[in-house]
Amino acid sequence: MQGIYFSSDALVCRPTSVRLVLTMPCNTSVKLNGKVAVVTGGSSGMGYEAAMNLANHGARVIIASRNAARLEEATKQIIAETGNSNVSYKTVDLASLSSVRNLAREINMEDKVNVLINNAGAIALPDRLTADDLNLTMQVNYLGAFLLTFLLLPKLRASAPSRIVNGVAATMYVGDIDFDHWNDLGRYNVITALGTSKLAVALFSAELDNRLKNTGVTANSFDPFLVKDTNLLSNIPQGLQNVSQFFLNIVGQRKEDVGEQIAYLAAAPELEGVSGRLFKFCHEFPNHWLVHNRHFTKRLWEESKKAVKISGKEDWEMSNAI
Template sequence: MEQSQGRPMQGKTVLVTGATGGIGLATAQKLAAMGARLAVTGRRPDRAEAAAEELRKEGGGQVDVFTGDLSSQAEVRRLAGEILTALPRINVLVNNVGGYWNTRHDTADGLEHTFALNHLAPFLLTNLLLERLRESSPARVVTVSSNAHTSGRIDFDDLQGENSYSGARAYSQSKLANVLFTYELARLLQGSRVTANALHPGIVRTSFATEDPGAVQRVFVPLLRPLMQRAGTGAATSVRLASASELETASGAYFSRGKPRRSSKRSYDRAAAAHLWEVSAALTRLKGSR
């Protein structure tokens, strides 16, 4: 199907995780308006269906809905199977799902929740869908990180925060993991027509961190909320990376405000990125991912 000037994503299939609200929903809305066939994931069926109805009105096209808790690896694998059955093509995967928890929680797999949802979920889902992305190329993997990655450090001796836990430290570690994963994925995809980029969406006015907020979120976020970006503004870089024709071959970069930026010094540690990939593959029982 040919792309029209006003609908540049016509004929493209885009999967957006965590698209029931906030930046994820705004990203999906903008891509639907560009003509994309949308597929969205959400944890709650009612919210996922409501988001899909909004998207159908926005773009007038087909919207596939997949529901599940991506902090559970069994759920990620089930969703991946359903996605592969339903979608013959995946041109863009937007790894948007994520969150912040001030206190330590274990997932169904016995892993620390922030690391499991923010890093291991996109790591596993991307790898399970990678062959379909290759078959659909040119294709793109877009992963939502955060400027919080600049204060992050991968503690390979205590990845799960069992010895010492801080919500802020766990979050920044997971966001650094997003960037390291993206850079390693881009290196592994060299020579293919599948790209991988990460981004900082900005400080956005959403329900982020409201389930288990820390002192900073409780005290300062209400004061700063009027100054924060709307979700639609925060989605702009995700949308650009998913759709801009001039970025079709751009890969292995970190974007903020729509432009490539230098990420933290730690994010360029290739040995750490390779080790993180190996550890992540072991934690997700993923074989033959390299």
């Protein structure tokens, strides 16, 4: 069998050692008392586990997703498990820009925001436009996170040192961003739709790094590889879902392990000041080649501002450039 390469630091893992890499511990004992962390998609799956980890380290944690009942139950469970009562929730629907703006307004009322984890996302969404006239997959997986991050950046800068952690996927390597057609219907299949949205996230992280130099705010991406016990497959046909789940059960990571990895990126002291990188299994990995194309990442930033209709009042760049 061919070797499987998970590299950073020239580490080469053969199939017999894959499990060793997947279970490699990457926790940290750092205390986060007084820090505020926001986790989207925090009511279940790896987002919930990341929130649990951050709460265990003493942070004030705000989880956000669509379902208020699930959020309430998740909040209660995190408090009960960690003994940290400083956990709360807020609802947000990333398919609605007004909902994202409302979440940003609520979070901006906090005294500080030290960590923003853009974890929420979905696959196999219907091929349609949202009420904002944006491609549904692109809005849920990227443009919603772009808007939330843009609106929180002044608070993140004021709270520095702060960290932004954005979720990507290996499908980004089959993504294809064409700004003239990224809202087209019938253009993408399930894989390329996901890949294009995740490529946008990777390029967004790179441009954040470029724009946040010397501000005390870092931006990194994480690839969770494959996760065996989440509800991400719920939108695909049942037959394919069963086959995919069987495969995930064999090679996928546990959501608890991924949550630990995300929390590590958000909290580890040794990553202070580290920015513009892609991490997998807590190791730095080679990023998409387009992240080094500053012309392209700058255009993505400007096109994204247009897509989410950043108003003059919201556009802090006009008077406070970074």
